[in-house]
Amino acid sequence: MTETHPIGLSIRGGTKVYPGTRALKAVDFDLRMGAVNVLVGENGAGKSTMMKVIAGVESLTEGSIEMDGKPVRFRDKADAVRHGIGIVFQELNLFPNMTVAENIFIAREKTRGGIDIDRQAQNRKTRELMERLEQKIDPDTPVGELRIGQQQIVEIAKSLAQDARILILDEPTSALSSTEVEVLFRVIADLKAHGVGIVYISHRLEELIRVGDYITVLRDGVVTGSRPMKGVDLDWIVRNMIGAASKDFPRAEATRFGEEVFRAEDVTLPRVGGGFAVNHLSLSLRAGEILGLYGLMGAGRSEFLECIMTQHPEATGRYYIDGELLPDRGVAGRIQQGIALIPEDRKRDGLIQIMAIRENITLSSLRDFTRVFDLNLRAEAAGAMEFVRRLAIKIGSPENPVSSLSGGNQQKVVIGKALMTRPKVLLMDEPSRGIDIGAKAEVFRMMRRLAAEGLGIIFVTSDLDEVMALSDRIIVMANGRAIETFDGIEADPARVIAAAAPKRAKETI
Amino acid sequence: MTVTLSTPKTFNGSAALLTFLQLRTFVALGLVFAFFALAAPNFLSAANVVIMSKHVALNAFLAIGMTFVIITGGIDLSVGSIVGLCAMVAGWLVLYGIDPGYGWSIQFNTIEICLIVMAVGIGVGLINGILITQLAVAPFIATLGTLYIARGAALLLSGGSTFPNLVGNPEYGSDTFGQLGAGSMLGIPVSIWLMIAVVLAASYVAKRTPLGRHIYAVGGNERGAALSGVKVTRVKIAVYMFSGFCAALVGLIIASQLQAAHPATGETFELNAIAAAVLGGTSMSGGRGKILGTVVGAFVIGILSDGLVMMGVSSFWQTVIKGLVIIAAVVIDQAQQKLQARVVLQQQAAG
Numbered sequence: 097m098t099e100t101h102p103i104g105l106s107i108r109g110g111t112k113v114y115p116g117t118r119a120l121k122a123v124d125f126d127l128r129m130g131a132v133n134v135l136v137g138e139n140g141a142g143k144s145t146m147m148k149v150i151a152g153v154e155s156l157t158e159g160s161i162e163m164d165g166k167p168v169r170f171r172d173k174a175d176a177v178r179h180g181i182g183i184v185f186q187e188l189n190l191f192p193n194m195t196v197a198e199n200i201f202i203a204r205e206k207t208r209g210g211i212d213i214d215r216q217a218q219n220r221k222t223r224e225l226m227e228r229l230e231q232k233i234d235p236d237t238p239v240g241e242l243r244i245g246q247q248q249i250v251e252i253a254k255s256l257a258q259d260a261r262i263l264i265l266d267e268p269t270s271a272l273s274s275t276e277v278e279v280l281f282r283v284i285a286d287l288k289a290h291g292v293g294i295v296y297i298s299h300r301l302e303e304l305i306r307v308g309d310y311i312t313v314l315r316d317g318v319v320t321g322s323r324p325m326k327g328v329d330l331d332w333i334v335r336n337m338i339g340a341a342s343k344d345f346p347r348a349e350a351t352r353f354g355e356e357v358f359r360a361e362d363v364t365l366p367r368v369g370g371g372f373a374v375n376h377l378s379l380s381l382r383a384g385e386i387l388g389l390y391g392l393m394g395a396g397r398s399e400f401l402e403c404i405m406t407q408h409p410e411a412t413g414r415y416y417i418d419g420e421l422l423p424d425r426g427v428a429g430r431i432q433q434g435i436a437l438i439p440e441d442r443k444r445d446g447l448i449q450i451m452a453i454r455e456n457i458t459l460s461s462l463r464d465f466t467r468v469f470d471l472n473l474r475a476e477a478a479g480a481m482e483f484v485r486r487l488a489i490k491i492g493s494p495e496n497p498v499s500s501l502s503g504g505n506q507q508k509v510v511i512g513k514a515l516m517t518r519p520k521v522l523l524m525d526e527p528s529r530g531i532d533i534g535a536k537a538e539v540f541r542m543m544r545r546l547a548a549e550g551l552g553i554i555f556v557t558s559d560l561d562e563v564m565a566l567s568d569r570i571i572v573m574a575n576g577r578a579i580e581t582f583d584g585i586e587a588d589p590a591r592v593i594a595a596a597a598p599k600r601a602k603e604t605i
Numbered sequence: 606m607t608v609t610l611s612t613p614k615t616f617n618g619s620a621a622l623l624t625f626l627q628l629r630t631f632v633a634l635g636l637v638f639a640f641f642a643l644a645a646p647n648f649l650s651a652a653n654v655v656i657m658s659k660h661v662a663l664n665a666f667l668a669i670g671m672t673f674v675i676i677t678g679g680i681d682l683s684v685g686s687i688v689g690l691c692a693m694v695a696g697w698l699v700l701y702g703i704d705p706g707y708g709w710s711i712q713f714n715t716i717e718i719c720l721i722v723m724a725v726g727i728g729v730g731l732i733n734g735i736l737i738t739q740l741a742v743a744p745f746i747a748t749l750g751t752l753y754i755a756r757g758a759a760l761l762l763s764g765g766s767t768f769p770n771l772v773g774n775p776e777y778g779s780d781t782f783g784q785l786g787a788g789s790m791l792g793i794p795v796s797i798w799l800m801i802a803v804v805l806a807a808s809y810v811a812k813r814t815p816l817g818r819h820i821y822a823v824g825g826n827e828r829g830a831a832l833s834g835v836k837v838t839r840v841k842i843a844v845y846m847f848s849g850f851c852a853a854l855v856g857l858i859i860a861s862q863l864q865a866a867h868p869a870t871g872e873t874f875e876l877n878a879i880a881a882a883v884l885g886g887t888s889m890s891g892g893r894g895k896i897l898g899t900v901v902g903a904f905v906i907g908i909l910s911d912g913l914v915m916m917g918v919s920s921f922w923q924t925v926i927k928g929l930v931i932i933a934a935v936v937i938d939q940a941q942q943k944l945q946a947r948v949v950l951q952q953q954a955a956g
Contacts, residue, residue, distance in 0.1 A: 426836070427833075428834040428835070439832055444826075444828060445828050445829055448826045448829050451892070455818065459818070460833045469814045469816070470814065471814050471815055473812075473813060
């Protein structure tokens with residue numbers, strides 16, 4: 097097989113260091129031309145970093161890249177494009193206000209004499225590309241009017257228009273319908289026949305087995321398995337993804353939980369363009385329990401938390417606290433009813449960056465310091481400092497803007513703000529995102545302590561270790577549904593990860 | 606763990622410069638004042654100071670309302686037109702009352718007239734707020750629309766002519782209407798007292814009420830504020846209503862001072878109000894601004910134009926100078942922001 101698929105690009109001893117973490121640790125990777133090179137691993141395993149290195153977005157800290165036997169060094173993405181490397185990111189980089197043709201030729205417009213854009217030529221070429229991709233998309237349609245799946249096709253067409261010899265597809269099927277997936281696979285087969293080397297990243301394990309020729313598994317920045325796809329089964333992939341020596345997490349013996357504190361019934365959130373982001377989900381939470389919601393990106397976990405916090409007016413469902421049905425009174429009402437949310441995106445949703453640390457901590461609880469309409473500033477400052485101490489937030493002065501803090505301390509401010517509202521239920525969306533390992537451990541200890549004090553916690557994560565270590569109970573979500581529930585202590589990591597893979601993966605195991 | 610307020614122990618050059626920049630509006634006010642005191646004769650006479658303060662008060666009202674709006678990340682272009690509309694409504698009520706037909710009419714005393722006019726101003730503000738929050742019209746466009754509508758309505762009330770001779774009628778208790786603009790208490794004009802009251806109330810709201818905190822939060826990060834339980838819609842509607850209220854006050858005072866109401870009253874006042882807010886350190890991107898800063902900004906603009914008039918500088922040059930001052934203020938503001946971020950980082954590194 098090796099003779100028919102020459103190595104087009106290889107990484108030797110590739111190491112990438114970010115401040116605080118090592119994303120890649122001396123990886124070796126061979127990219128074979130005329131074949132589909134599958135890359136698989138958990139979130140944070142280093143797949144995206146490796147692809148960014150190949151696409152010239154990031155450069156290696158140590159190690160080398162060779163193309164056709166000669167060492168190369170990409171200065172930037174444009175440089176990589178000149179070497180024939182195209183990448184379709186999971187988050188699409190399209191301009192919704194511009195037409196399909198304009199998007200495909202953005203920054204490389206076909207012109208007459210360098211000034212006048214040759215619209216006909218661009219549209220002609222776009223039409224050819226769309227025919228090749230078996231799509232009925234008019235070159236003059238604004239991209240914003242296309243479905244997400246079609247937009248992805250446009251991204252692929254953009255790479256094809258640049259005559260990419262190596263094409264990296266990062267989760268290309270996550271937004272595609274099944275017919276679009278079939279088209280994509282036919283396109284991939286066609287590209288393979290033309291000798292294009294394809295890197296294919298996906299979480300859909302059975303899809304990988306079907307489409308791949310070679311497979312590379314990453315775990316914590318290390319290549320744990322690499323071989324031709326022939327003879328590979330789901331078992332092998334999962335074993336390499338989670339490691340043979342599954343980590344042991346010492347934990348207090350099964351805690352006794354209190355009464356049911358929160359219940360969600362039949363929560364449904366329709367998705368734009370059909371289907372459900374959250375599909376008739378029901379769950380119940382007891383006081384003192386930590387419930388982990390595990391799943392892949394787009395499984396509907398964050399959307400479920402947002403539904404609880406009344407962020408989606410089109411969502412339906414019923415919520416109960418202590419057995420009482422909650423009326424819908426907006427976010428402020430939810431906070432009053434005893435629910436607090438720690439959002440996933442701290443910068444965008446969690447903090448008011450230009451306000452002081454004190455003002456951020458007390459923002460949700462100003463009523464507690466107010467008589468009629470008079471805000472008692474001294475009591476407010478004292479209240480804020482109490483939480484600074486309780487959560488050990490490292491600050492110079494509570495009057496400094498919150499943006500001056502490190503990620504971990506910013507997260508603690510968000511947690512402090514939530515706790516100050518004296519919630520009965522705490523919803524945490526990826527609570528460890530973007531904070532360093534030390535702060536992570538601290539946040540996890542804090543979650544344990546809060547649960548021991550009787551708080552019910554629902555937390556969302558894509559990190560298997562995290563969900564295994566912290567949860568008393570795990571609910572695995574995929575495609576907006578609760579697929580399976582596991583006991584936190586006895587859960588088998590392989591089964592958890594298999595349940596999270598969309599489609600029929602779990603029956604195959 | 607103990608946390609103490611970090612204070613720079615050694616003399617720090619950038620910290621000192623920062624303090625100076627933070628106080629720049631006051632420094633500017635002092636400089637402008639000192640300059641004209643020396644350059645323009647009679648500038649410091651009691652009569653002149655009172656006249657100037659009355660001019661400044663009008664702009665200060667609008668600028669305070671505008672400051673809250675700008676802090677939430679919006680803008681209110683309609684205030685000048687609301688001034689005009691409210692002046693005309695006041696004039697109409699003083700002259701004619703309300704005539705529902707059937708050969709009789711309802712007449713109002715001064716207090717009632719004031720309340721109705723304020724309701725009109727607040728009502729236009731409410732319309733602005735609803736357009737912006739419920740119908741998702743951009744603040745610039747929504748208030749540009751009401752700018753035209755309110756001005757048109759003012760013109761329609763009188764067919765374009767002035768309501769003259771608003772002396773009121775003792776029979777209806779409206780003869781005190783002129784007191785608002787011409788009356789005084791303890792030797793200080795009523796409009797100045799009103800300004801002091803509004804400044805104190807607005808500062809209090811900004812600093813010491815949940816509403817004030819929510820106004821800053823909405824401007825700093827609307828999504829974040831909403832997820833923290835801030836009722837963003839209510840906050841926004843409230844600031845536009847307050848801005849409308851401030852404009853109504855100005856309309857009343859002008860109609861009362863002149864004892865006449867002209868439909869063009871208040872044209873371009875919105876620009877002076879924005880200028881005062883910006884001069885006082887209000888950030889157009891929202892989240893930042895102080896009431897006191899805005900008041901000082903209004904004084905700088907007011908003293909500048911009155912002082913230049915007294916010195917006999919041509920009004921054309923006055924306009925140029927006003928523009929230069931505004932641009933300089935914003936440039937300095939940007940420098941301060943950068944410096945402030947650096948000083949905080951230094952403190953962070955030190956403590």
